[in-house]
Amino acid sequence: MGVVIVGAGITKFGEHWAKSFRELIAEAGIKAIQSSGLSGQQIEAIYGGCMASGRLIGQEHIGALIADQLGLNPIPSTRCEAACASGGVALRTAYLAIKSGVHDIVAAGGVEKMTELSTQAVSFALGGAGDQEIELFHGATFPSLYALLARAHMHEFGTIEQQMAAVAVKNHANAMLNPNAQFHKEITIEQVMNSGYVAEPIKLLDCSPITDGAAALILCSKDKAKELGLKGVEIVASEQASDSLALTGRQSLTELRATSIAAQKAYEKAGIRPSQVDFAEVHDCFTIAEILAIEDLGFFKKGEGGIASEKGKTSLKGKIPINPSGGLKAKGHPVGATGVAQAVEAYLQLMGLAEQRQIKNAKIGLTHNVGGSGATAVVTIYKRFKG
Amino acid sequence: MQNIAPLNWRRFPERYLLRGNYCENCKQAFFPPRAICPNCRRKGKLVSMEMPRTGKIISYTKVYVPPEGFKNEAPYYLAIIELENGARVLSQIVDSEPEKIKIGAKVKKVFRRIAEPDKYGTITYGYKFW
Amino acid sequence: MKLPLKKYLKRLGKVLRMNAGIIGYGVYVPRLRIKVSEIERVWQKNASGLAVSEKAVAASDEDSCTMAVEAARRGIEDFSINPKRINAIYIGSESHPYAVNPTASIVGDALGTTNKYFAVDMEFACKAGTAGLQVCYALKKAKMIDVGLAIGTDTAQSKPNDALEFTAASGAAAFFVGDSKDEIIAEIEHTCSFTSDMPDFWRRPRAEFPEHTGRFTGEAYFKHIINAAKLLMEETGYNASDFDYAVFHQPNGKFPLKAAKILEIPLEKVKQGLLTPHIGNTYSASTLIGLASVLDVAKPGQKVLAVSYGSGAGSDAFVLNVTENIKNRRARRAVLEMIKEKEYIDYALYVRHRRKIKSL
Known part of the structure; x- marks a missing residue:
């Protein structure tokens, strides 16, 4: 049973002082339903990704809240949580719900409202994605965990800080072409290099921001889509893998194994090689994360991600455009929404709706969503669907 | 407010003495201790064991923007340390000259305060390395 | 030398009796130092009369408990003393980290003792460490313990600009008391x-x-x-x-x-x-x-x-x-050697580490 994305909606990413969590998800959900051409009553179930609403806004029971806000009671609505991979896991769960034959039309959404708390409190909430008892207890922060990965990569492969900075510069440039991105500001390597250490070697401009935002998709079984005459983008594979929460439990510090495993399986299911992928939205919560991702996803050899980034091979016109949307770095990173927002970008690109940032002749896209410092990874591959 | 005293207490053997465990079947050491050997599954034979107090730095960072409870400690060094039996720990590195903190450097466990306590809560003690 | 008979017999008795003694020790002096001249600079005073040139300063993540553990740990390692043998822990300090809640039990757990030990925190200004040594000695003589551990430890407090500030320092020493003839040094x-x-x-x-x-x-x-x-x-x-x-x-x-x-x-x-x-x-x-x-x-x-x-x-x-x-039973590093490893800090860092900035 094939699964097709038939509609997508996204809010602007950024600081939404005038909107609450519920308004954000309602806006993205309504946009997605409208873009699908279906009516809300046709939706059979909802899967919503959200990482930390309990800590961030004091609200749990997000599944039912979403259904209610979209006026879709009494259909089942379920929250999916896998830290920053919550959105990716929600999307995959929705995909499985159709694959299993239980449902024909489901919604997958993701949302996070992060600006209600102080930066320190948000950092603490996000810290919950790491191992509370053996990492955070000792003073680890998320940037510091990725800094440990970055240092290992630098040590083993000679990656330099300027190469990481190149990732930020490229993603900010892409975001200039994305009206929904949080940042519309080009930056230079020098600006990144001078932005001050958060956790050596990671600097402020190597980090993704704190963002409010939501994204939603309408998924439909292939048969039903044909029957209803719906166009869209087919999900040809969606794979997920797990690893230890703590970095100390990992086999390697220069590879996110969950990414490699999920990618391998996804390529196998999709019957493609990495070189056939036309573009990818990868999980660049920090610039080193993008370098790791493009290696672990097989686009570049292990250790060559830094050089590839520096040489422009991942830019919109490069060998393989990475994060045409601006990525988490510049589009913004509302943690629970990110995995779904990546799929929204894949949908827009493959439907030819990506406007100024459209990648010509894009036929196969890939999204890569990571939870924590690599304990969860979801890799999804998409193809155009012509009905 | 979370009552952290019971949680800390539960972890004293790990935090004070680096107590982990060891699978006698596959000879791998685990820190913190695991409930089941992931290599051997039910064939594994786990025994409690104190980890060695010395190891070497595998990766490190200097944290400038700290989480809550560490504000007055920053900047501080954090490192992943591979102990002599192969088990790994994440810990702060203290009392060392910056030029000595590098990958491969040998370090030894010390007993220190971890988070800066508020005025009324319990003090959290545990391992750091130097 | 001639002695009155009474004293002679007393001394003879002591020698003949199986005696208790020190079987190991460990010292911990924190790495940070502030020069007295730096404190003099801040308060524009002359403290040369104290005959102290610099003082050891505990870092902000150290306290009397952590220093006690480190001192005892060194004794355990250098003198090969199995912590399971320790049946008494007496810790003298006037800067116990808690007003209520013992330092001694934290030290015991941190050293990996059994749970069978006498323990109490002691305070008698600067002499509670030696009082602990007396208690361990007495318990050993009474054969109530195998090994006793007496520790003197302090992050000495002193008011800024008080005469004490020129000398009040941080450090710990741990002494192990036993009666094995092969162990007593x-x-x-x-x-x-x-x-x-x-x-x-x-x-x-x-x-x-x-x-x-x-x-x-x-x-x-x-x-x-x-x-x-x-x-x-x-x-x-x-x-x-x-x-x-x-x-x-x-x-x-x-x-x-x-x-x-x-x-x-x-x-x-x-x-x-x-x-x-x-x-x-x-x-x-x-x-x-x-x-x-x-x-x-x-x-x-x-x-x-x-x-x-x-x-x-x-x-x-x-x-x-x-x-x-x-x-053949010696500390691996002599105190006078150990204290050479140091890092000087200025008064500003000193008040940061010792938490003397009131607005924090």
Whole structure:
């Protein structure tokens, strides 16, 4: 049973002082339903990704809240949580719900409202994605965990800080072409290099921001889509893998194994090689994360991600455009929404709706969503669907 | 407010003495201790064991923007340390000259305060390395 | 040397009886130092009369408990003492990290002892560490324990711009007491105390820093140190010339020398155990660190006099006889060597580490 994305909606990413969590998800959900051409009553179930609403806004029971806000009671609505991979896991769960034959039309959404708390409190909430008892207890922060990965990569492969900075510069440039991105500001390597250490070697401009935002998709079984005459983008594979929460439990510090495993399986299911992928939205919560991702996803050899980034091979016109949307770095990173927002970008690109940032002749896209410092990874591959 | 005293207490053997465990079947050491050997599954034979107090730095960072409870400690060094039996720990590195903190450097466990306590809560003690 | 018969018999009895003694020790002095000249610069004062050049400063993540653990850990490692043998932990300090909740139980767990041990935190200004040593000695003599652990540890408090600030330092010393003939490096031949109510230095509950009475503290110090030393000599029959080394509580670099002079002990016998000029006054650890430094170099057969002082006031005096075992049971690093590893900080970092910035 094939699964097709038939509609997508996204809010602007950024600081939404005038909107609450519920308004954000309602806006993205309504946009997605409208873009699908279906009516809300046709939706059979909802899967919503959200990482930390309990800590961030004091609200749990997000599944039912979403259904209610979209006026879709009494259909089942379920929250999916896998830290920053919550959105990716929600999307995959929705995909499985159709694959299993239980449902024909489901919604997958993701949302996070992060600006209600102080930066320190948000950092603490996000810290919950790491191992509370053996990492955070000792003073680890998320940037510091990725800094440990970055240092290992630098040590083993000679990656330099300027190469990481190149990732930020490229993603900010892409975001200039994305009206929904949080940042519309080009930056230079020098600006990144001078932005001050958060956790050596990671600097402020190597980090993704704190963002409010939501994204939603309408998924439909292939048969039903044909029957209803719906166009869209087919999900040809969606794979997920797990690893230890703590970095100390990992086999390697220069590879996110969950990414490699999920990618391998996804390529196998999709019957493609990495070189056939036309573009990818990868999980660049920090610039080193993008370098790791493009290696672990097989686009570049292990250790060559830094050089590839520096040489422009991942830019919109490069060998393989990475994060045409601006990525988490510049589009913004509302943690629970990110995995779904990546799929929204894949949908827009493959439907030819990506406007100024459209990648010509894009036929196969890939999204890569990571939870924590690599304990969860979801890799999804998409193809155009012509009905 | 979370009552952290019971949680800390539960972890004293790990935090004070680096107590982990060891699978006698596959000879791998685990820190913190695991409930089941992931290599051997039910064939594994786990025994409690104190980890060695010395190891070497595998990766490190200097944290400038700290989480809550560490504000007055920053900047501080954090490192992943591979102990002599192969088990790994994440810990702060203290009392060392910056030029000595590098990958491969040998370090030894010390007993220190971890988070800066508020005025009324319990003090959290545990391992750091130097 | 002729002795009255009574004293002779007393001494003979002591020698014949199976005695308890020190089977190992460990010292911890934090790495940070502030020069007294830096404190003088800040307050525009001259503290040269104290004869202290610099003092050890505990980092902000250290306290009396962490230093106690480190000192004891070194003793355990250097003298191969199985922590499971420890049946008593007495910790003397006037800066226990908790007002209520024992340091001793934290130290026990951190060292990996069993749960079968006597434990209590002690306070008697600067002499609670040596009081712990007396208790361990007594418990050992009563055969109630296998190994006793006595620790003196302090992150000495002092009010900014107070005379104490020029000397109040941080450090810890741990002494293990046992009676195995193969282990004792220094037999405790005798100990006694001289105590009286003489309030020269105190800290009320909730007060952050101790108060003191200026030169009256000197009066109290000499009164108790000298009387305790004399009492010890009277009870043992020794006189000053019998001792190869003497260690006194050392609030500054001058008092111990003056005490030696009064007791007619040559200054060169005091120098080895005089650490305050290099690390400051470590309060409850002060006498014990000095004693450790003496044991670092002492030879079999030598006799050591050690007299502590705690304000309020009292002195504990000890005679120790160094044994043959010391030839192969030594600390890996001598105190005088260990304290060379240091990092100087300025007054600003000092107040940060010691949490003296009130607005934080």
